[in-house]
Amino acid sequence: MSLRPATSSSPAAAPATSATPSADNKFHNPISRPKTKTGFWAGLRLMWAFFNKPAGTVPEQPVPTQALTREALLAAPDRSLFRLGHSTVLLKLRGVFWLTDPVFAERASPVQWLGPKRFHAPPITLADLPEIEAVILSHDHYDHLDHETVRTLAPKVKHFLTPLGVGDRLIDWGIAADKVRQLNWWESTTVGGLQFTATPAQHFSGRTPFDGNRTLWASWVMIDDDLRVFFSGDTGYFPGFKTIGERFGPFDLTLMETGAYDPRWAYVHMLPEQTVQAHLDLRGRRLVPIHNGTFDLAFHAWQEPFERIAAAARAHSVEVLTPTIGAQLDMVQPAPTPAWWRASAEASPLAAVPSTAT
Template sequence: MLQPRIGDYATSPQSREERFHNPRPPGPGDLPESTLRVWWNFLFNKPAGTVPAAPVPIQRPTRAELDAAPDRSLYRLGHSTVLMKLRGQWWLTDPVFSERAAPVQFFGPRRFHAPPIALDALPPIRAVILSHDHYDHLDHAAIRALGGKAALFLAPLGVGDRLAGWGIAKDKIRQFDWWQGTEADGLRLTATPAQHFSGRGFTDGNRTLWASWVIQDGDYRLFFSGDSGYFKGFAEIGQRFGPFDLTLLETGAYNAQWPYVHMHPPETVQAHQDLRGRWLLPIHNGTFDLGMHAWDEPFEQVLRVATERGVPVATPMMGERVDMNAPREGSRWWRAPAPAAAPQAATAHAARAR
């Protein structure tokens, strides 16, 4: 696939020799010894339980309910896609609405559930907030569809170049290095460090930057991790911007062979504590089969560790409204389908290999 041209970001402290780098390079044991073996196991040696055995329950908010939702309402739409109402406007993170998180739609990780809100049913979006360019976070079809619905696209360096190459108007795109940001309608949004990588093909690895995000709404502070391994940057972000009222932190698609780029559940809880967070809402789970663990393990393990450490965890069903001012634990919806009589509950077909 021909990729859009990426600009020259040689002046970025994260850039060397036309590639972006993490502050700490991977050490022994941080990355797989054989990438080929990882892919072989991922494709052909999956353990049992990585895909739900029954339909995943979701809730489907109506447009009237979205319009009536108070400020600081949040809805998980799947994986790392989160819809938030702040200052009377809607803000959307890492929108992925396609059936598969892959370069093509006939092969690759398939959704466990339909998006609780269809792409064409979304309300007008004030800004799309992007963490990096991997397929499970940057969906080409969704971006093209949002081109006329979203007023702004906020992205790390180079990711905005991809959007421009896909036809998004350049005057809608804002690109940022770490610790840079912007204000929009009273919100302050800052791109902050993460320990990850980027690329959508065989030759463009790390040509674009990856980032987490701090969102400040007056005295309310929210953290969105994107993807990251555990690193000391969480403590620095916590010192600069914390304490956080709510942290949206990845826990899912982890493995002992790649701890450098994804956090295990105990690290997710530790990152939350480093950030000086109050409520933790785990993301990057429950939608795609991207790891070698059971699909529901991230929920169970992060809850186990958080309970041991006295950390409150919100686990909303996909499409369920979260009051950001007063989150609650939520049901253990992944353990069994929602009751048939539950209002506005709907199910989608579980992904199965065909």
């Protein structure tokens, strides 16, 4: 796969580092992977664990969602946000719509007859979505980049913003090359008056056993005049959050990975307590936990990420917002959000997680 240069982009001020493929045409993380026990038996034990998961990784009751319509989206006030599931977030800025990591498929998998199945349907269909100014992609894993979703969306999307190499996948899938802008870490581009900068993340890429790390992964900084939003994509905790915060913060809102974690792979997926620390490093004001509530991708109870992020946020006086899937969230003056993942509001004294830290 070739790596086409970014289109209409420029380096952010004095980048500290950028991602450069090594001699084997692979990208690498900002810091090296810690040494862990690997090998055939470790891999076999992990595989066995995935096929013998504990109870509770999938909800027993339907996940509450709020249905959306095109008319409701068009009527929504500017600077509204809607969680559509997992890391798919729809933002309304400057009267148009921006979409992160769109996955509307039934399963986060290369095939739709096997693999992690959705807990809930998307709150709106692809056909009912309004025109999209830009789709912002963090990397090419199946729970963030779905072939059929992208192909179906393409006619109503003006721009696709991707890390290096991911745009080549889109072009190979038939997306018009002039719609695609590929950015290296610390490169910026302007779309519809908004500034987007691809920033480092600590993760990996690939869609087959043979193409690992041949495309780049990234987090994103989005700037709309006085509003600054950070989208983490998938990442482990690393010192780069502090650098991003120093360069682009403070952020009004951070959309932060909180889910599908495990201590065994914390290098590439943050634990909830690390998510809160990353938010603090970014100099964030309000935190919206994403990458949760839609797919069973780890061994923790499906609702655990919400409970742990809420507890960690309270301990550090961080505002955390947990909108119901499909509900409108005001990015500037949010109302309190419910603990919708709980089966009963009376089951716990933490039954409502306020948007204002206490």
